[in-house]
Amino acid sequence: MKYLLSLACLATSILAAPAPPQGTFEWTPTLAGYMDVVFQYIQQAKAGGASPTCDLSKAAMPVAPTPLPAPSGLTLEHVALGRGVQNYTCPNATATPAAVGAVARFYNVSCVASDWADLLPIMPNLALQYPLPSDPNAPLEPSNLALSTHHFFSNTTTPVFAFDAPTSPDLGTIFAQKTSSSDAPANAVVGANGQGHGAVGWLYLTSRADTVGDIKAVYRLDTAGGNPPATCQGQPSAFSVDYAAVYWFYK
Ligand SMILES: *[C@@H]1O[C@H](CO)[C@@H](O)[C@H](O)[C@H]1NC(C)=O
Numbered sequence: 742m743k744y745l746l747s748l749a750c751l752a753t754s755i756l757a758a759p760a761p762p763q764g765t766f767e768w769t770p771t772l773a774g775y776m777d778v779v780f781q782y783i784q785q786a787k788a789g790g791a792s793p794t795c796d797l798s799k800a801a802m803p804v805a806p807t808p809l810p811a812p813s814g815l816t817l818e819h820v821a822l823g824r825g826v827q828n829y830t831c832p833n834a835t836a837t838p839a840a841v842g843a844v845a846r847f848y849n850v851s852c853v854a855s856d857w858a859d860l861l862p863i864m865p866n867l868a869l870q871y872p873l874p875s876d877p878n879a880p881l882e883p884s885n886l887a888l889s890t891h892h893f894f895s896n897t898t899t900p901v902f903a904f905d906a907p908t909s910p911d912l913g914t915i916f917a918q919k920t921s922s923s924d925a926p927a928n929a930v931v932g933a934n935g936q937g938h939g940a941v942g943w944l945y946l947t948s949r950a951d952t953v954g955d956i957k958a959v960y961r962l963d964t965a966g967g968n969p970p971a972t973c974q975g976q977p978s979a980f981s982v983d984y985a986a987v988y989w990f991y992k
Pocket residue numbers: 832833834835836
């Protein structure tokens with residue numbers, strides 16, 4: 742119940758905030774849908790419904806528009822809500838922005854994925870409306886979701902996922918490579934407050950040989966925002982675009 746109220750908070754305090762740093766948040770169908778689902782779960786919990794099991798064997802990934810390879814033979818270990826930036830560079834005005842990496846903090850949504858699966862795809866859309874907490878180890882405000890992972894790049898083709906958060910078990914450090922991708926669904930949120938250049942693609946990433954730990958595959962799904970403008974016209978030589986996504990880790 743406490744957990745559900747915390748999830749409800751993720752939506753309600755957007756409305757309560759006098760002046761969100763990223764602009765005014767409107768009462769959207771996304772937010773209404775999310776609140777409907779949270780309140781249904783709260784009613785079920787009040788009526789003595791089953792308490793959450795956090796049993797990841799019950800969680801199922803959404804299917805990408807171009808289906809990604811299945812994690813055959815692997816076991817789901819963790820599901821995280823990622824919030825951060827995708828970085829791009831622009832050499833001149835006529836070039837196309839080049840992706841040079843990303844930096845994000847990941848928060849533990851394993852229990853949401855297993856027990857309240859219909860909330861999961863909406864969470865990146867809400868998280869995109871918030872800046873990250875100023876305390877780097879704090880939960881994802883205003884929810885109570887604990888920090889689990891840091892995401893960054895060690896070079897432009899190597900996404901890294903480091904389970905080095907003090908609030909989370911150490912599942913290792915994954916040095917990954919992009920193995921397969923799909924465009925995000927056509928109805929994906931294009932950016933914060935519905936303004937932006939689209940949602941970054943859905944990805945299937947596999948571990949490189951220098952990975953520490955047992956994670957073999959990582960999926961980036963339910964993306965919101967993160968795409969750059971189509972051309973470098975009017976862009977600085979380096980810039981970042983806010984994004985959020987749900988990441989699934991398999992061992
Ligand atoms: C702009 O940058 C692109 C990519 O590096 C390069 O191919 C192109 O020649 C550059 N154009 C000009 C006008 O410098």
